Amino acid sequence: MSLSIGIVGLPNVGKSTLFTALTRNQVEAANYPFATIEPNVGIVPVPDARLDALARIVNPQRVLPATVEFVDIAGLVKGASEGAGLGNQFLANIRETDAIAEVVRFFTDEDVVHVDGRVDPASDVETIKLELIFADMATVEKAIQRFNKELKGDKSAADRLALAQRMLAHLEAGHRAFSLEMTDDERAAMRTLHLLTMKPMLYVANVDESQVGADLPEIDGVKPIPICAKVEADLAELEADEAAEYLESIGLEEPGLNTLIREAYRLLGLMSYFTAGEKEVRAWTVPVGAKAPQAAGVIHSDFERGFIKAEVVSFDDFVALGGEKGAREAGKLRLEGKDYVVRDGDVMHFKFNV
Ligand SMILES: Nc1nc2c(ncn2[C@@H]2O[C@H](COP(=O)(O)OP(=O)(O)OP(=O)(O)O)[C@@H](O)[C@H]2O)c(=O)[nH]1
Numbered sequence: 001m002s003l004s005i006g007i008v009g010l011p012n013v014g015k016s017t018l019f020t021a022l023t024r025n026q027v028e029a030a031n032y033p034f035a036t037i038e039p040n041v042g043i044v045p046v047p048d049a050r051l052d053a054l055a056r057i058v059n060p061q062r063v064l065p066a067t068v069e070f071v072d073i074a075g076l077v078k079g080a081s082e083g084a085g086l087g088n089q090f091l092a093n094i095r096e097t098d099a100i101a102e103v104v105r106f107f108t109d110e111d112v113v114h115v116d117g118r119v120d121p122a123s124d125v126e127t128i129k130l131e132l133i134f135a136d137m138a139t140v141e142k143a144i145q146r147f148n149k150e151l152k153g154d155k156s157a158a159d160r161l162a163l164a165q166r167m168l169a170h171l172e173a174g175h176r177a178f179s180l181e182m183t184d185d186e187r188a189a190m191r192t193l194h195l196l197t198m199k200p201m202l203y204v205a206n207v208d209e210s211q212v213g214a215d216l217p218e219i220d221g222v223k224p225i226p227i228c229a230k231v232e233a234d235l236a237e238l239e240a241d242e243a244a245e246y247l248e249s250i251g252l253e254e255p256g257l258n259t260l261i262r263e264a265y266r267l268l269g270l271m272s273y274f275t276a277g278e279k280e281v282r283a284w285t286v287p288v289g290a291k292a293p294q295a296a297g298v299i300h301s302d303f304e305r306g307f308i309k310a311e312v313v314s315f316d317d318f319v320a321l322g323g324e325k326g327a328r329e330a331g332k333l334r335l336e337g338k339d340y341v342v343r344d345g346d347v348m349h350f351k352f353n354v
């Protein structure tokens with residue numbers, strides 16, 4: 001399971017600059033609106049210092065971090081759903097992502113054109129919110145047509161139709177799909193439509209360099225993550241020791257990208273567990289609350305189907321006791337069954353039979 005995040009925002013707010021910093025791919029970041037037309041997809045390792053600690057003990061052939069996929073798309077303008085700017089067709093490229101990160105311009109550089117001629121985060125957020133809602137309305141309207149046709153041969157389509165109509169009214173009233181009250185079953189049915197405003201949202205405030213540590217007011221009830229995309233892009237170019245010096249000079253402990261990725265994890269209720277063998281030390285992504293078989297299934301579906309038990313050492317014990325052998329001798333290696341709820345940082349080894 002690799003987490004995927006679509007990046008949205010107005011044109012020229014720094015989406016591609018951020019994406020480039022994240023992926024260290026040179027996608028075009030140019031000082032004119034609509035520099036991005038083709039979708040850009042980048043796979044980014046999830047920074048996790050615990051992997052290094054494990055690798056120092058185990059000495060594996062390779063170390064594999066968990067990954068996040070970012071999708072960079074063109075900017076949306078007011079009226080995009082009716083064809084303004086580049087239209088909104090490219091939103092299809094982020095339909096299947098797990099979450100959306102909206103980049104909001106806070107930086108004040110007069111050399112960089114703002115499509116509406118002024119820096120106004122709240123109004124920009126409203127514009128994007130409405131365009132995403134319009135895109136969802138079009139999706140739901142199509143679904144309604146489909147369900148109407150299905151109704152002839154299949155009575156069960158009536159429920160789907162009623163739900164879609166409720167959703168359409170909710171969107172038309174200017175609300176995100178996410179906030180419609182639904183039963184768990186209805187929510188699951190709605191997921192198949194991949195509505196953009198059903199997805200969890202992260203707000204990235206692209207601030208001036210002087211504002212990187214700032215405490216910003218909430219947007220739509222969520223604290224934005226302040227990042228200076230330009231600084232992040234510069235950092236991504238530097239060697240590790242130079243980057244550390246640069247970070248210190250601007251008063252940051254780590255790149256803002258690390259915070260962003262961690263926040264995405266938190267927002268989506270995800271965590272990591274580890275496998276630590278001589279071949280590889282590796283981080284795996286699971287939802288908080290996952291039980292051992294589900295965690296095993298992330299590695300391979302056979303591991304889940306044939307799950308017998310898991311040997312588990314907490315990360316702290318593993319490190320303090322110098323690895324699996326030490327943990328075993330100290331009685332800190334536990335045998336856990338199928339009801340075990342995995343904890344963040346567990347070092348796990350699965351026994352299975354297929
Ligand atoms: N001063 C300043 N300029 C920035 C920052 N981030 C991006 N820019 C500049 O803003 C311009 C647009 O950046 P892009 O990353 O291409 O913007 P975009 O959101 O991808 O734009 P579209 O693809 O057109 O939607 C470029 O000239 C960047 O150098 C920042 O943090 N500070």
Ligand SMILES: [Mg+2]
Binds near residue numbers: 015034035073074
């Ligand atoms: Mg771009």
